[in-house]
Amino acid sequence: MSAFTLDELKTMLQEAAGVDESVDLNGAVLDTPFSGLGYDSLAMLELATRIQNQLGVPIPDDHIEFMTTPRAVLEYIDSHLPMGA
Amino acid sequence: MSESRERQSTDGGRARAVFTGIGVVAPNGKGTEDWWAATLAGKSGIDTVRSFDARSYPSQLAGEIKGFDPGKRLSARIVVETSRMSHFALAATRMALDDATVDLSQIPEYELGVITANASGGAEFGQRELQKLWRGGPKDVSPYMSIAWFYAATTGQISIGHGMRGPCGVMVSEQAGGLDALGQARRVVRDGTRLVVTGGSDSSLSPAGFVSQLPTANLTTVNDPARAYLPFDTDASGFVPGEGGAILVLENADTARERGVDRPYGELAGYAATFDPRPGSGRPPTLTRCARAALADARMRPEDIDVVFADGHGTAEKDRQESRTLAELFGPRAVPVTVPKTTTGRLYAGAGALDTAGALLALRDQVVPPTIHVKNPVAAYELDLVIDQPRETVLRTAMVIARGHGGFNAVAIVRLAD
Amino acid sequence: MRTMDVAITGIGVMAPGGLGCDAFWDRIVSGGAATRRVSLFDPTGFRCQVAAEIDFDPAAHGLTPQDWRRMDRAAQFAVVAMDEAVADSGLDLAGMDPGRVAVTVGNAVGCTTGLEEEYRVLSNDGRQWAVDHTFAVPQLYDYLVPSSIATEVAWRSGAEGPTSVVSSGCTSGIDALGYAAGLLAEGSANVVLAGSADAPISPITMACFDAIKATSTYNDDPSGACRPFDRDRRGLVLGEGAAMFVLENADDAQRRGAHVYAHILGYATRANGFHMTGLRADGREMAEAITVALNQAKLDPKDIDYVNAHGSGTKQNDRHETAAVKTSLGSRAFEIPMSSIKSMIGHSLGAIGSIEVAACALAIEHDVVPPTANLHERDPECDLDYVPLTAREQKISTALSVGSGFGGFQSAIVMAAPDKAAA
Numbered sequence: 001m002s003a004f005t006l007d008e009l010k011t012m013l014q015e016a017a018g019v020d021e022s023v024d025l026n027g028a029v030l031d032t033p034f035s036g037l038g039y040d041s042l043a044m045l046e047l048a049t050r051i052q053n054q055l056g057v058p059i060p061d062d063h064i065e066f067m068t069t070p071r072a073v074l075e076y077i078d079s080h081l082p083m084g085a
Numbered sequence: 086m087s088e089s090r091e092r093q094s095t096d097g098g099r100a101r102a103v104f105t106g107i108g109v110v111a112p113n114g115k116g117t118e119d120w121w122a123a124t125l126a127g128k129s130g131i132d133t134v135r136s137f138d139a140r141s142y143p144s145q146l147a148g149e150i151k152g153f154d155p156g157k158r159l160s161a162r163i164v165v166e167t168s169r170m171s172h173f174a175l176a177a178t179r180m181a182l183d184d185a186t187v188d189l190s191q192i193p194e195y196e197l198g199v200i201t202a203n204a205s206g207g208a209e210f211g212q213r214e215l216q217k218l219w220r221g222g223p224k225d226v227s228p229y230m231s232i233a234w235f236y237a238a239t240t241g242q243i244s245i246g247h248g249m250r251g252p253c254g255v256m257v258s259e260q261a262g263g264l265d266a267l268g269q270a271r272r273v274v275r276d277g278t279r280l281v282v283t284g285g286s287d288s289s290l291s292p293a294g295f296v297s298q299l300p301t302a303n304l305t306t307v308n309d310p311a312r313a314y315l316p317f318d319t320d321a322s323g324f325v326p327g328e329g330g331a332i333l334v335l336e337n338a339d340t341a342r343e344r345g346v347d348r349p350y351g352e353l354a355g356y357a358a359t360f361d362p363r364p365g366s367g368r369p370p371t372l373t374r375c376a377r378a379a380l381a382d383a384r385m386r387p388e389d390i391d392v393v394f395a396d397g398h399g400t401a402e403k404d405r406q407e408s409r410t411l412a413e414l415f416g417p418r419a420v421p422v423t424v425p426k427t428t429t430g431r432l433y434a435g436a437g438a439l440d441t442a443g444a445l446l447a448l449r450d451q452v453v454p455p456t457i458h459v460k461n462p463v464a465a466y467e468l469d470l471v472i473d474q475p476r477e478t479v480l481r482t483a484m485v486i487a488r489g490h491g492g493f494n495a496v497a498i499v500r501l502a503d
Numbered sequence: 504m505r506t507m508d509v510a511i512t513g514i515g516v517m518a519p520g521g522l523g524c525d526a527f528w529d530r531i532v533s534g535g536a537a538t539r540r541v542s543l544f545d546p547t548g549f550r551c552q553v554a555a556e557i558d559f560d561p562a563a564h565g566l567t568p569q570d571w572r573r574m575d576r577a578a579q580f581a582v583v584a585m586d587e588a589v590a591d592s593g594l595d596l597a598g599m600d601p602g603r604v605a606v607t608v609g610n611a612v613g614c615t616t617g618l619e620e621e622y623r624v625l626s627n628d629g630r631q632w633a634v635d636h637t638f639a640v641p642q643l644y645d646y647l648v649p650s651s652i653a654t655e656v657a658w659r660s661g662a663e664g665p666t667s668v669v670s671s672g673c674t675s676g677i678d679a680l681g682y683a684a685g686l687l688a689e690g691s692a693n694v695v696l697a698g699s700a701d702a703p704i705s706p707i708t709m710a711c712f713d714a715i716k717a718t719s720t721y722n723d724d725p726s727g728a729c730r731p732f733d734r735d736r737r738g739l740v741l742g743e744g745a746a747m748f749v750l751e752n753a754d755d756a757q758r759r760g761a762h763v764y765a766h767i768l769g770y771a772t773r774a775n776g777f778h779m780t781g782l783r784a785d786g787r788e789m790a791e792a793i794t795v796a797l798n799q800a801k802l803d804p805k806d807i808d809y810v811n812a813h814g815s816g817t818k819q820n821d822r823h824e825t826a827a828v829k830t831s832l833g834s835r836a837f838e839i840p841m842s843s844i845k846s847m848i849g850h851s852l853g854a855i856g857s858i859e860v861a862a863c864a865l866a867i868e869h870d871v872v873p874p875t876a877n878l879h880e881r882d883p884e885c886d887l888d889y890v891p892l893t894a895r896e897q898k899i900s901t902a903l904s905v906g907s908g909f910g911g912f913q914s915a916i917v918m919a920a921p922d923k924a925a926a
Contacts, residue, residue: 018161038162041781045228045715046165053225061550061716142636166779195773195791203670205647206613212632215622215707219629223549223710231711232779232909235612236649236670241910244774250788253774253912254678257610257668259650265667272685289647293622296636297647357691359602360666363658371663374602490644491654493666 004055004077006030009070016050017043030071047073056082096384102274103349103502105341106185106334107442108177110286112148112327112429117180121446125475127457129428131310131325137292144304146313147290148327148430166229167242168207169328173435174239174286175246177332182247185334187280187344189247197249198278199240200270201332202262202285202434204489207234208294215293243282251278256285256434259489260396261358263330263437264497268356270335279340284438286330298326301490303400311458314431316397316424317404317470319461324399327426330435331442338502348502350445354482355383355498362492372494373410376484379496380414383482387414390498391480392453394440396488397424399431403488408466417467421476424456437487441497444483448501452477505801508924509684509767510756513592513749515584515698516861519555519742519848522564523587527848527858528865531873532894536726536847538740543704551718553728554704555742555849573642575614576702578655580745580854585656585696592749593761594694596660605664605692606657608747609679609699611672611853611908613649616705621646652700656747664692673908674772675699676746676856677916681770687752694755698747701854712741715780717817729850730877731814731843732821732889739815742849746857753924764864765902766924768917769800775911782819782907786827789905789913793831796915802901804835807917809872811859811904812889814843815850818882820907825885827905827913840897842890846876856906860916863902867920870898 010025019025020038029037034044044067048059051073057080059067067073107117112130114120123130130148139145155164155172158179164172182189189197211234217225232238237255244253252273256265263285270283289295298304305323307313314325341349357378362368380387393415396407411422425443426432432439447453453476462470482500489495514524520537521530530537538555546552557580561571564583571579589596596604621643625634645651650668657666665686669679676699683697712718719738721728729740756763773788773795797804810832813824829836844862851858862873871894878891900923906914 014161016165018163018165020162021160040778042166042228042232042715042779043162049224049228049714053221061720064716138633141633194776199774204650208647211707212622212626214710215619216626216629216632218707218710219623219626223706223713226707226710226714228714230707231715231717235672235909237611237672237675237908237910237912238779240671241774241779241912244776244911245778248776250774250776250791252772253671253910254682254772255670257648257650257670258653258666259648262650262667269682269685272689292633293625294647296625296634296639297618297643299636299643300639300641301644358665358667360606360654360657360663362601362661362663366661368601368663371602489650490648491651492657493650493654 003081004074006070006074009074012050013047016046031069033068051077099275101338102271102335102353103338103341104333104351104445105336105346105349106181107445108180108332109442110150110173110177111329111439112150115153124425124428124443124454127455127473129310129457131430136290143306144299145308146310146325148325149290150329166233167238168210168233169288170203170207170286171239171242173329174201174332175242178243178282181332181334192279194248194250196251196279198251198273198281199243199249199253200266200281200283201240202256202266203236203239204257204259204262204287204433205289205294206236208289209291210234212291212293258493259491260431260433260436261487261489261493261495262434264485264487264495265358267353267441267497271353271356274335274337280334280336282332283335284330284332285434287433287435288328290328314399314427315459316399317408317462317466317468318459319463321399321401321404325430327430327432330432331438333438333442351448351499352502353497354500355379357382358495360492370406372406373413375494376410376414376496379498383498390420390482390484392447392483393420393422394444394483394485395422395424396486397426398488408468412467418469420469421453421471422468423453423471425454427457437495440485441499444485444499447483448480451480505768507684507688507768507799508753509687510751510753510763511748511765511864512751512756512761512763513588514764514861514864515587515747516858517557517580517584518744518858519557531844531847531862532871534874534876534892536876538728538849539725544706549709550713551709551720552722553719553725553740555740556704557743574655575617575646577610577614577700578652580702581608581652581700581747582655582659584698584745584747585660588747588749594749601661601663603664603693604662605686605695606653606662606666607669607679607683607695607697608653608656609669609675609853609857610649610652611670611675611701612703612708614646615708616702617646619705619707656696660696662696671912672910673852674856674906674912674914675853677906677914678772680767680857680860680916683750684767684770687750695750696747697750698745699854699857700745701852702743703852704741704743719816727877729816729846731816731846731875732882732885733878734880734882736816736818738817740849742851744851744854744858746861763921765867765918765920768919768924769796770916771795772912772914777911780909782823784822784826786823786830789827789907790830792913792915796917800917802917804832807839807901807903808899809866809902810839810841811863811902812841812843813905813907814845816845821882821885825887836887840872840888840890840895842873842875844873859904863904863918867899867902867918871896
């Protein structure tokens with residue numbers, strides 16, 4: 001089980017970048033590409049900034065392009081959460 | 086391109102430009118008709134600052150837009166990446182395009198332009214990110230800062246939001262900018278653009294933005310909302326800052342008619358801009374020359390003007406200058422003069438656009454909106470100031486004056502379209 | 504008949520690595536980059552720690568202590584460049600009707616340098632949201648509103664004609680000249696002091712570009728930090744500066760026997776209506792701006808001898824711009840030298856558009872193409888002639904300069920030598 005849940009990620013996304021009216025984040029979105037959820041490159045950068053600042057998980061510049069779906073982000077966070085977090 | 090288009094109504098061979106849509110977000114009304122009704126009723130939006138604690142500052146009033154929820158009017162995705170100044174303009178753009186009843190998909194994308202004015206950027210957004218930077222370091226600064234606070238943010242977002250890919254631009258000349266944007270919008274219409282979203286908005290009402298204005302000594306320190314901003318009054322003590330503005334749709338008169346616009350609000354018949362000499366230079370201010378140039382541009386004489394929407398700075402020196410210009414042009418008490426911004430405070434880049442919206446609605450309804458709170462107009466100014474009550478009269482043309490800090494003057498003339 | 508024929512009769516440039524028009528030209532034909540580790544503030548902790556800075560002594564350029572206290576750095580650059588341009592033009596401004604002299608200054612980020620410094624004091628480095636007004640300096644409002652840059656230029660020159668700042672982000676420097684050309688064409692002025700200025704090398708602006716990862720991370724190789732069209736590019740490098748011009752209608756310039764560097768014959772701006780920072784790979788809106796500007800100039804792609812690229816040093820831009828030039832100029836695109844001087848003097852946001860027009864005017868004057876520095880191995884997807892490393896002597900009668908900026912704005916401007924413009 002991930003220490004950082006999909007629901008928490010959705011909340012973070014909503015705060016970071018809002019939600020497009022045509023998108024239902026409560027649906028099955030785990031494997032939906034972020035672009036399909038209405039998020040652009042700036043939204044992903046904002047999300048990465050929050051993950052780094054709020055969770056203490058460093059994200060190298062060249063990794064952001066691999067954060068393509070909520071699942072990819074959760075797996076990355078899960079494997080990089082600082083000890084004890 | 087423009088060469089191929091047939092032109093019936095031209096002005097010396099140049100395309101005429103008419104206003105076909107209005108959108109307003111102002112301290113005394115969100116939405117054009119709400120604002121217009123409030124303006125005619127003399128309802129003020131000036132009050133003690135609520136969005137932050139101004140009690141330690143010598144000036145404590147502002148024309149704030151209260152109860153404006155950008156999430157109700159704009160996509161949540163857009164709200165997070167834009168500042169308050171853009172929220173107002175983007176909401177007003179939707180209103181203006183709805184009002185113009187235009188289907189933008191029917192117009193070639195490169196013949197749709199966006200020209201807005203802005204004076205001070207996204208002050209609140211900027212202050213928040215500056216605070217993050219200096220408290221936490223560069224890693225705390227939001228990626229959105231790079232697109233939210235700068236002066237061109239609004240024009241860019243309007244262009245993107247509505248697929249408008251023709252000439253886009255941004256005018257910055259402080260309070261004169263709202264009219265300079267209209268002037269530039271008319272230029273691009275003359276160059277072949279069919280429809281331009283234009284106007285201006287500002288929101289400098291964060292603590293840092295507000296405090297930045299104090300050193301000019303132009304803000305009144307009278308903190309009674311009914312006695313604070315009194316242009317042309319013997320008790321004039323400065324002005325009250327406000328936020329918001331107006332967005333207007335300006336179109337080529339022929340293509341507007343072709344798409345079925347029977348009665349545009351009016352034509353942008355004249356426009357001119359000048360700059361005042363440096364204080365202490367001994368040279369006279371240039372507002373009179375600016376107004377004359379706008380009249381010449383419109384091929385009108387002073388007696389053709391039916392009402393003047395004055396700049397109404399609210400400081401004795403600027404009021405004197407403006408009243409002298411009006412007296413020189415029109416003679417004593419020869420034309421109704423009004424300052425509806427007494428209900429909103431000065432909106433900077435939003436002001437020229439909002440006053441033009443007011444002028445167009447005055448032409449529509451044949452009524453001059455009032456100047457409020459002024460009790461003792463300076464007799465020597467010899468102005469026919471429309472005070473407290475709207476005045477019904479026959480109106481075909483209106484002159485709008487906007488003056489920007491540092492010396493910017495702009496004058497626009499609108500008239501009922503033929 | 505052309506609808507636009509504007510003579511450039513005076514040029515003033517403030518650019519990194521060489522102040523004044525001559526030093527600027529020497530710099531950009533040298534192929535040597537002026538980018539270096541940031542010294543205007545301590546960049547420790549920033550992702551990008553490199554910029555192209557100006558070493559500037561305001562007093563040496565005729566600014567009094569009150570001038571430089573009152574003016575933000577961007578305004579200082581603007582007035583010094585304006586002084587040089589006016590002197591260069593031989594125009595007797597004092598003998599003219601001031602109402603016929605206009606001022607148009609392009610600028611993207613205002614007086615952020617001054618504003619940020621004062622914000623730090625007012626807020627005690629961010630500790631106070633309700634900032635302390637007793638620390639507000641007299642010039643604070645002029646830092647909040649970038650129109651003050653135009654005010655300073657007008658005050659110093661005595662201009663009383665139409666005056667404004669044009670602020671369309673990174674295309675401002677081209678758009679200001681397009682606006683000025685419009686004032687001349689409609690008869691609103693006889694002379695326009697036009698150009699652009701910006702001074703963005705401050706912590707907040709560097710942090711903005713850090714946040715979107717647009718700036719180069721070659722912190723260990725400052726002079727090689729900006730590598731437009733190179734396969735190993737890592738982004739743009741911020742610069743600062745100004746270029747100002749004396750612009751007149753060509754007939755007026757000819758009548759007074761002025762030296763004319765070049766004629767501005769065409770200008771257009773289009774917007775991608777797509778994304779505030781993103782560019783579509785096909786570059787269609789920039790291509791449209793180029794095509795419209797060429798049409799206005801009544802020139803064909805085959806007439807163009809030099810393209811001054813936007814060439815900011817980001818992968819996205821390099822490919823976008825290469826596609827746009829190919830779309831608009833067709834097969835001619837492969838024959839024309841196209842270089843980026845940002846490789847040497849950085850990207851000064853609102854200022855760079857006018858600085859690049861100065862480069863084009865001087866390229867026409869000297870018949871030399873400035874090179875793209877740091878271009879050692881071309882991006883395989885960028886297959887035009889980017890004039891790597893060394894300047895090239897060749898006849899240049901016409902030049903095209905393009906700009907691309909946040910908001911999606913794409914601008915193009917076309918210039919020609921006096922003999923070509925007359926043809």
